[in-house]
Amino acid sequence: MKVNHVVEGPADGEVVVLSGSIGSNLSMWDPQVEPLTSAGFRVVRYDHRGHGRTPVPETPCSLADLGGDVVELLDTLGVERAHVVGLSLGGMTAMWLGVNVPDRIGRLVLCCTSAKLGTPAMWEERAQLARTEGMPAIADSSIERWFTAEWRATHPQLSREYHHMTAATPAEGYAACCAAIGSMDLLGDLPKISAPTLVISGADDPATPPEEHGRPIAEAIPGARLEVVPHAAHLGNVEQAARFNDLIVEHLKADR
Numbered sequence: 208m209k210v211n212h213v214v215e216g217p218a219d220g221e222v223v224v225l226s227g228s229i230g231s232n233l234s235m236w237d238p239q240v241e242p243l244t245s246a247g248f249r250v251v252r253y254d255h256r257g258h259g260r261t262p263v264p265e266t267p268c269s270l271a272d273l274g275g276d277v278v279e280l281l282d283t284l285g286v287e288r289a290h291v292v293g294l295s296l297g298g299m300t301a302m303w304l305g306v307n308v309p310d311r312i313g314r315l316v317l318c319c320t321s322a323k324l325g326t327p328a329m330w331e332e333r334a335q336l337a338r339t340e341g342m343p344a345i346a347d348s349s350i351e352r353w354f355t356a357e358w359r360a361t362h363p364q365l366s367r368e369y370h371h372m373t374a375a376t377p378a379e380g381y382a383a384c385c386a387a388i389g390s391m392d393l394l395g396d397l398p399k400i401s402a403p404t405l406v407i408s409g410a411d412d413p414a415t416p417p418e419e420h421g422r423p424i425a426e427a428i429p430g431a432r433l434e435v436v437p438h439a440a441h442l443g444n445v446e447q448a449a450r451f452n453d454l455i456v457e458h459l460k461a462d463r
């Protein structure tokens with residue numbers, strides 16, 4: 208599927224693809240664009256299928272579909288090899304790419320993500336909730352996982368904007384990606400990843416807590432390293448943008 212995307216930064220820069228969370232759109236990466244482009248990277252951000260301005264698929268999707276969308280995007284842009292920074296569902300997509308198309312991938316940064324998250328039944332229930340209760344109800348609970356209570360209290364306007372981001376996501380698009388998460392189990396494949404990998408977890412992330420999710424990924428990917436960022440919930444790239452940016456740029460520029 209052709210995905211909505213935006214390309215920013217120097218035309219001759221190494222390409223970094225940013226892949227986001229379920230219920231988000233490409234603007235969730237706003238805090239990363241300036242730091243990455245001014246470090247010389249060409250930044251490609253996109254909306255997962257059924258999210259933002261990318262069409263809603265007719266059937267539930269798999270991680271292979273979401274990974275395939277990134278490969279198609281790279282082909283469309285004429286990019287042979289890219290670094291991938293993914294958060295949550297975006298991190299799952301990044302791991303799929305590292306396992307299945309290693310020749311297209313430079314370095315990986317896996318943020319606030321998991322190689323196996325919940326059960327198929329749990330994600331089917333979430334998909335049904337999106338359809339029956341509507342996306343504003345999904346946004347009410349998402350926002351509490353995305354940001355700590357302290358951040359929401361001190362950033363009321365931004366909290367409303369991120370709530371709106373999820374509330375405006377089509378229910379069927381959200382449900383399609385719930386299926387991708389429910390059917391995912393990447394743990395056994397992680398040792399196949401050869402891309403130099405940094406795993407970043409938020410210390411206060413209730414959705415993918417570091418010890419349960421980030422650490423097993425870092426232990427399974429050869430040579431990977433885990434960084435746990437304090438005072439960050441699930442969208443740590445927003446709540447602790449400066450720390451995430453430093454870690455991401457440092458990892459993408461290592462050994463150069």
Ligand SMILES: O=C(O)CC1=CCC(=O)O1
Pocket residue numbers: 227228229230294295296297349352388414441
């Ligand atoms: O449940 C949430 O909203 C957190 C989450 C899990 C996968 C993802 O992309 O976000």
